[in-house]
Amino acid sequence: SGLQRGGPWIFLGAQGQGLFQDFCVPVLQVAVVDLNKTVGEQCQAQLDAEFGEGRSVFIQCDVTHGDALRDAFQRTVDQFGRLDIVINNAGINNEKNWEKTIQVNLTSVIKGTYLALEHMSKEYGKQGGTIINVSSMAAFLHSPHQPVYTATKHGVIGFTRAMADAAAQDDYGVRINVLCPAFVDTPLLHTVEEEDNMGKFVKFKDDFKQSMNKFGVLQPSLIAEGMMRLISDPSLNGAVMKITCAKGIHFHTYEPMSA
Numbered sequence: 001s002g003l004q005r006g007g008p009w010i011f012l013g014a015q016g017q018g019l020f021q022d023f024c025v026p027v028l029q030v031a032v033v034d035l036n037k038t039v040g041e042q043c044q045a046q047l048d049a050e051f052g053e054g055r056s057v058f059i060q061c062d063v064t065h066g067d068a069l070r071d072a073f074q075r076t077v078d079q080f081g082r083l084d085i086v087i088n089n090a091g092i093n094n095e096k097n098w099e100k101t102i103q104v105n106l107t108s109v110i111k112g113t114y115l116a117l118e119h120m121s122k123e124y125g126k127q128g129g130t131i132i133n134v135s136s137m138a139a140f141l142h143s144p145h146q147p148v149y150t151a152t153k154h155g156v157i158g159f160t161r162a163m164a165d166a167a168a169q170d171d172y173g174v175r176i177n178v179l180c181p182a183f184v185d186t187p188l189l190h191t192v193e194e195e196d197n198m199g200k201f202v203k204f205k206d207d208f209k210q211s212m213n214k215f216g217v218l219q220p221s222l223i224a225e226g227m228m229r230l231i232s233d234p235s236l237n238g239a240v241m242k243i244t245c246a247k248g249i250h251f252h253t254y255e256p257m258s259a
């Protein structure tokens with residue numbers, strides 16, 4: 001991994017709750033990319049306080065805008081000289097504007113992965129690296145209230161596993177893994193109350209709350225721990241990491257293919 005070299009990272013989708021506080025890295029160089037200026041600037045201020053000024057940059061960017069996303073990667077490499085770690089984390093929960101949900105949660109993860117490979121893969125003459133694509137435990141559940149969100153998270157797993165196989169077979173020098181958290185204590189969970197997000201599925205909001213009570217809500221620190229494991233374990237490629245309150249960090253296993 002790039003960890004021993006201290007990064008540099010690009011983190012797409014900053015998360016309002018300050019996940020970076022929980023990353024345990026000695027030195028950090030990171031570009032935080034987010035649509036939301038307030039969130040991004042707060043994140044950068046936290047990083048400045050933790051690691052010293054000049055180690056992070058906030059780039060305001062809508063990941064669904066292809067040229068802007070390409071520029072964000074280029075600016076990161078211009079700033080830090082290289083790229084080692086890419087986290088495709090930006091995501092929304094919107095069943096009303098479901099086409100936007102596909103753009104953010106799936107299309108942008110695909111674009112982010114391809115751009116990451118352009119900057120890290122040996123195929124492009126680069127030095128290698130690590131990619132984490134963020135899916136969800138929603139991909140393993142019956143979620144009648146979130147059909148499109150669920151579809152995008154299935155898609156992220158399928159895309160990531162296929163790309164991980166391609167990376168291994170063609171020796172990209174890049175490991176690509178997927179992370180599937182259960183409920184995490186972030187602003188995303190509050191979208192369940194909003195008709196603007198849920199459309200007709202808002203009627204299930206009390207069911208959601210019951211699910212959260214039943215399964216519990218994770219703290220972001222455990223997601224950071226899972227990410228660190230995916231980044232630092234050189235044996236992991238195409239892994240599907242699940243994080244739940246009941247089982248903590250563990251991996252999904254697939255049956256071997258039979259003819």
Ligand SMILES: NC(=O)c1ccc[n+]([C@@H]2O[C@H](COP(=O)([O-])OP(=O)(O)OC[C@H]3O[C@@H](n4cnc5c(N)ncnc54)[C@H](O)[C@@H]3O)[C@@H](O)[C@H]2O)c1
Binds near residue numbers: 016064182186189
């Ligand atoms: N919170 C949960 O319960 C939960 C559970 C499983 C998976 N996830 C996934 O984790 C990831 C992070 O979600 P979160 O819970 O931190 O949500 P969040 O809403 O707190 O953070 C998401 C971040 O993505 C940014 N973002 C949204 N659309 C963007 C766009 N078009 N361009 C750039 N940035 C954009 C937002 O501004 C925000 O900072 C998402 O992929 C989400 O689906 C969340």
Ligand SMILES: CCCCC/C=C\C=C\[C@H](O)C/C=C\C/C=C\CCCC(=O)O
Binds near residue numbers: 136141181
């Ligand atoms: C039940 C759906 C609630 C929808 C709330 C809004 C957005 C949240 C999206 C998350 O990605 C939800 C992720 C997964 C569901 C959570 C828990 C499953 C726990 C399974 C277990 O502990 O075994």
